[in-house]
Amino acid sequence: MQVTYSWTRVCDVNDIPPLGSRVLERADGNVAIFRTAQNAIFALLDHCPHKGGALSQGIVHGESVTCPLHAWNIDLASGEAKAPDEGCARHFPVRVDDDGSVFVSLV
Template sequence: MSNWIEVGTVNDIPKLGARVVKSMRGDIAVFRTADDEIFAIVDSCPHSGGPLSQGIVHGKAVACPLHNWNIDLETGDVLDPDHGCARVIPVSSKDGIVRIYVEAEATGTHG
């Protein structure tokens, strides 16, 4: 079974905006730049957990809506002068269909 899941089309994501995808491991923000590039990162600012999906996209970065930290959408790195990193999620956009890679969920019991 593939861990790539279809989350919609490029046009489902607003330009310079985001769409939130729910997963068992937390929300994932899928972003679209002005040039129709697609990126995905965990929807939580490393500073204080703000919803990055509600931030302003500029270039290949997003500004957190709580304290204006800027996160690079390609690497997840927080841009200077602040420091930190958000987890990047692999994303694919082919023929207008957007897919993200989600880690397999643990099954069974451990003991």
């Protein structure tokens, strides 16, 4: 089964600080868009699965983000909490075009 995405342009890669994030505000939950040191881009619901901390305010390291409230480590690619913690933040598909435009599929 082929998946069809509906893409929303969010920003340029350079609008996201390295090892940082940018927040896309939405009525049904903000989306945090992260940039790693290697310029990989990921998008997660800006809500830690533990107690709802804003992941966008966390520390990005490798391909993970540490929640600022209780130091849970969340995998940026899957949204899964790393052991021993359990839970998952919703992740969103991301596309970066050759010109540096960042797109997220919010459907």
